[in-house]
Amino acid sequence: MADHGAFGALLESLYAATLEPQRLEEFCARLAGATGSHIGAIMVQDVHRHGGRLDLVVGADPVEAARYEREFAADNLWVRRSVDQLATGAVLDSDDFVPRGELRRSRYYNEYLRTGDVEQSVALCAHFDGRNVVTATVCRSGRLPAYSARQLELIRQVAPHWVNAYAIMRRLEGLQERVSSLEAALEQTPTAMFALASNLRLLRANASGERLLSQGVLHCALGRLSIHGWQDVILQQLLSRTLHSGARAGDAERLVLKDGDGNSLALTAHPLPPPAATGDAALFVFVQPLGAPVLLQLERALQQLFGLTEPERRLAVALLRHADLALAAQECGIALSAAQTRLKVVFDKTGERSQPSLMRLLAALHALCP
Structure with a gap:
């Protein structure tokens, strides 16, 4: 059985890295330490073009890591020989694919691995899509015996967790990109958008919304969205009704108001799911001047x-x-x-x-x- 203390420490840093990516370095260091390795790395390899990179390395000179992508990724015998065995969740021991004698005669060893005192590696495949493979890899010196059964057992226990954690990271990254894209789109739309909290406090406005505020078409009075004159009572009633009437997310309340110059404003208020915190958005308000020219x-x-x-x-x-x-x-x-x-x-x-x-x-x- 693998050491439970080392296993627990590995999982702690690994899953913490899903929210704090910088802790991947800690995971690599712990994986290397627990397996008697002096190098740990996160690698990405394109098996079709024989290209690759080291996204993270602990225990090795960063200059040598850069040389890998620039000069030696295509010469990686271990990856080239193990292509048929690549799969999400696989654990690949270099000794199973390239005999040490053959490795020592290769350019990959003599001009690259040798400078880092590396003769054996084990790769844990987090993701393989038929072309690109992402691995957590540990490497050790040829002066040491091969990885022991105990060390390999620890690596095999970690492998499915590495797959899960990497999938979570990709999902969170994709969600963040979608959120960033949506925010960028909302910033650029000519429709004014305002996000309000559950107490109707104005949290933020997009560029078009800020423009209406700066022009005095709408106001932010005591932290709340408002409009000049008696129509503000109607506006506040609409916002409160939308927020507290039990309307479902996706429902909308609509209203047409007049600004100080007599121009019509079409206002739509959309409730959001119950916010997780007081400062979260609970209501989106979209405002469109009806006199805007057709585009x-x-x-x-x-x-x-x-x-x-x-x-x-x-x-x-x-x-x-x-x-x-x-x-x-x-x-x-x-x-x-x-x-x-x-x-x-x-x-x-x-x-x-x-x-x-x-x-x-x-x-x-x-x-x-x-």
Whole structure:
């Protein structure tokens, strides 16, 4: 059986790294220490192009790690010989694929491994997609005996946890990218957006929202979103009703107000799921001046650049205006299901694959239109 103390310490640093990626270095160091290795690394290898890199190395000169990607990834005999055995969750011992005598005659050993005093390695495969493999790898000196059964048992016990932790990291990274993309899209949309807390305190506004505040169309009074004059009572009633009436996330309350100059403002309030903390957003408010000009130049650009039909152009512009497909469908006078089908055609014609990326494209084109 593997040492329970070492095993527990490895898992502690490994799962902590899902939220604190810098702790992967601690995991590699502990894995190396627990297996009598002097080097631990996180490697990514492209088995088709015979390229690779060391994303993290402990116990070795960083300059040598850089040399691996630049000069020696294609010469890695261990990876090339083990391709048929690569699989998510696999544990690969270099001695099972390349005899030591053959290794010592290779360029890979004499010009690279030898400088780091490495003759044996064991790789734990976190992910393999048929082309790229991600491994946690430990290496040891040829002056030491091969890894013992106890050490290999510890590595095999760690392997499925490494797979799980890496999958969590990829998922969190993907979610973060989606959140960042959505925030970027919302920042660029011409529709004003405001995020309110459960006490209706204004948490943030996108660029268009900040513009309405700076122009005095809307106000932030005592930390709350407001409008000039008696209509503020109606606005506060709408916000409170949306928040406390038990409306489900995705429902919306709508209102048309007049600003100080008599211009109409279309306001839509969307409740969110119950916030996890007091300072979390509980309500999104979208505000669109109804007197805003129709984006004819953008429609023209979408027709010329991507061949969008009139219904497709109208949906794209409405989506940019509202940042909400349901509201865009309502403006176009079509059902949400029809809008979803039409949006897929817009994706195909523009080459975009998500609503945030399409909105970034539309916002960029709109900024370029005279």
